[in-house]
Amino acid sequence: MQFGIFSVGDVTTDPTTGVTPSEHERIKAMVTIALKAEEVGLDVFATGEHHNPPFVPSSPTTMLGYVAARTERLILSTATTLITTNDPVKIAEDFAMLQHLADGRVDLMMGRGNTGPVYPWFGKDIRQGIPLAIENYALLHELWRNDVVDWEGRFRTPLQSFTSTPRPLDGVPPFVWHGSIRSPEIAEQAAYYGDGFFANHIFWPKEHFMRLIGLYRERFAHYGHGTPEQAYVGLGGQVFIRPNSQDAVNEFRPYFDNAPVYGHGPSLEEFTEQTPLTVGSPQQVIDKTLSFREHFGDYQRQLFLMDHAGLPLKTVLEQLDHLGEIVPVLRKEFAARRAPGVSDAPTHESLKRSEAGVTT
Amino acid sequence: MRLVVVTAGLTVPSSTRLLADRLTSAVTAQVAADVTVVELRDLAVDIAHHLVAGFPSPALRSALDAVGAADGVIAATPIFTASYSGLFKSFFDLFEELPGKPVLIAATGGTPRHSLALEHALRPMFTYLHAIVAPTSVYAASADWADGELAHRIARAAGELAELMGRHPAVPASEEMVIPFEQQLAALREKP
Numbered sequence A: 001m002q003f004g005i006f007s008v009g010d011v012t013t014d015p016t017t018g019v020t021p022s023e024h025e026r027i028k029a030m031v032t033i034a035l036k037a038e039e040v041g042l043d044v045f046a047t048g049e050h051h052n053p054p055f056v057p058s059s060p061t062t063m064l065g066y067v068a069a070r071t072e073r074l075i076l077s078t079a080t081t082l083i084t085t086n087d088p089v090k091i092a093e094d095f096a097m098l099q100h101l102a103d104g105r106v107d108l109m110m111g112r113g114n115t116g117p118v119y120p121w122f123g124k125d126i127r128q129g130i131p132l133a134i135e136n137y138a139l140l141h142e143l144w145r146n147d148v149v150d151w152e153g154r155f156r157t158p159l160q161s162f163t164s165t166p167r168p169l170d171g172v173p174p175f176v177w178h179g180s181i182r183s184p185e186i187a188e189q190a191a192y193y194g195d196g197f198f199a200n201h202i203f204w205p206k207e208h209f210m211r212l213i214g215l216y217r218e219r220f221a222h223y224g225h226g227t228p229e230q231a232y233v234g235l236g237g238q239v240f241i242r243p244n245s246q247d248a249v250n251e252f253r254p255y256f257d258n259a260p261v262y263g264h265g266p267s268l269e270e271f272t273e274q275t276p277l278t279v280g281s282p283q284q285v286i287d288k289t290l291s292f293r294e295h296f297g298d299y300q301r302q303l304f305l306m307d308h309a310g311l312p313l314k315t316v317l318e319q320l321d322h323l324g325e326i327v328p329v330l331r332k333e334f335a336a337r338r339a340p341g342v343s344d345a346p347t348h349e350s351l352k353r354s355e356a357g358v359t360t
Numbered sequence B: 001m002r003l004v005v006v007t008a009g010l011t012v013p014s015s016t017r018l019l020a021d022r023l024t025s026a027v028t029a030q031v032a033a034d035v036t037v038v039e040l041r042d043l044a045v046d047i048a049h050h051l052v053a054g055f056p057s058p059a060l061r062s063a064l065d066a067v068g069a070a071d072g073v074i075a076a077t078p079i080f081t082a083s084y085s086g087l088f089k090s091f092f093d094l095f096e097e098l099p100g101k102p103v104l105i106a107a108t109g110g111t112p113r114h115s116l117a118l119e120h121a122l123r124p125m126f127t128y129l130h131a132i133v134a135p136t137s138v139y140a141a142s143a144d145w146a147d148g149e150l151a152h153r154i155a156r157a158a159g160e161l162a163e164l165m166g167r168h169p170a171v172p173a174s175e176e177m178v179i180p181f182e183q184q185l186a187a188l189r190e191k192p
Helices: A023-039 A060-069 A088-101 A126-145 A184-193 A206-222 A245-258 A268-274 A282-296 A313-337 A348-355 B015-028 B040-053 B058-069 B086-092 B117-128 B142-146 B148-167 B181-189
Strands: A002-007 A044-047 A075-078 A107-111 A149-151 A159-162 A175-179 A196-199 A233-241 A278-280 A301-305 B002-007 B034-039 B072-080 B102-109 B138-141
Touching (some): A002 A023, A002 A313, A023 A044, A023 A060, A044 A060, A044 A301, A060 A075, A088 A126, A126 A149, A126 B181, A175 A184, A184 A196, A184 B181, A196 A206, A233 A313, A245 A268, A245 A278, A268 A278, A278 A282, A282 A313, B002 B015, B015 B072, B015 B102, B015 B138, B015 B148, B034 B040, B040 B058, B040 B086, B072 B086, B072 B117, B072 B148, B086 B117, B138 B142
Parallel strands (some): A002 A044, A107 A175, A196 A233, A233 A278, A233 A301, B002 B034, B002 B072, B072 B102, B102 B138
């Protein structure tokens, strides 16, 4: 099982000090956080993609390429790659290039983006969100698998004898996760291709996601990729850790109360009761995280949101130290509970082996 | 049959609740129904939190589920500033739709001059939600409480709701329908 962090890349004022980082400081902080993730023994760093303030990561492969050069083991991924507004040809090229530079330590997560005004900035229409996600991904999938592509669709100019370069490393396309918080169509899409399905369930109660993940697992089996239990599921998580749980609550509360996403709404206590958010001791985080598999089944990837709501870099790095101490326990406990026959999260090496016809 | 009564009165006791209770008695006199009363006053903070956080508290969840599963709904609001109260609207904003749901609309106000707010505000809102709104709406101004005409109107509206509930009982929510992926792809390949 893989553990990692994902970042939205928001520039948010620290509500306890009134300090707002500059874009430059935030971008550099994201890199520092990514390097720290490898240092403390995490497997994955994933960045979001946004094209509007107050978010900085508009160019994920640039950032991930830089991180790749400064890390050895870390898998570089995205917390969303906008399959709706990006040209699938450019996604194919950018991520294949990144894959070569990072020696295969690359996968990515497709998402649609839910900010209406962003679509027309890229010549698209949010009302076509699902059809765009379906057509664009179908093309991306083909570009990575066929050396020469003739293609015609509804949303992009046709391609004649087109070769996307560079070709994927070792002829193995990056593994793809499809992220969705709402749409059964996307669970169906992930299942159809035998790709992963990532449910970022951090802001909502679990019941909704249990239905979506159940649907994905069932359809994954329907399309002949394996049993429902062998499907690839990723989950979000959100934690704030201090050795003493009351310290964690006291320190995190002003950030929670003012957080752009959920601030000024339900209390911290209500929110931790009803969503995956855990604010407390390492043991509380371990217990809550282990409970996810009881709702969603054995899963392959756990990403935590750690740097948001204006938390200063120093605090985030301390949080990653705590997380680094917890993750070995989680690895051990998840492994002990795991049903036989459950898949591991695909990596470049594992995909290369199965491409070569070697069963693992 | 399940009858759910949504009332947005703010005082305790409230005249809106009183009107809702009279309508409820008139309906249950005609159809045997389990009655659930949803007092929006008690859910005001939860409704605001839902708007901010995007998900309902357990108490609000059960109110939403009750309305969703009801065979008939009585929806009563005070008229504020020429329309339904903001709380009433915020509650119904949480539904994507109420397809085929029989609804009796009712309102209270300090003056009879606001009675058409039912027709200009509540009725189109429920029509938008694809509910089936009983033709007779019931408005009670302060003066109406002493008037036999209100009782007559209550009986007529209640009869209509009871009749609609008999004809359009709630259907259990179906499982999420998945369009098979090949079909989604094929739809794109057809020329627009």
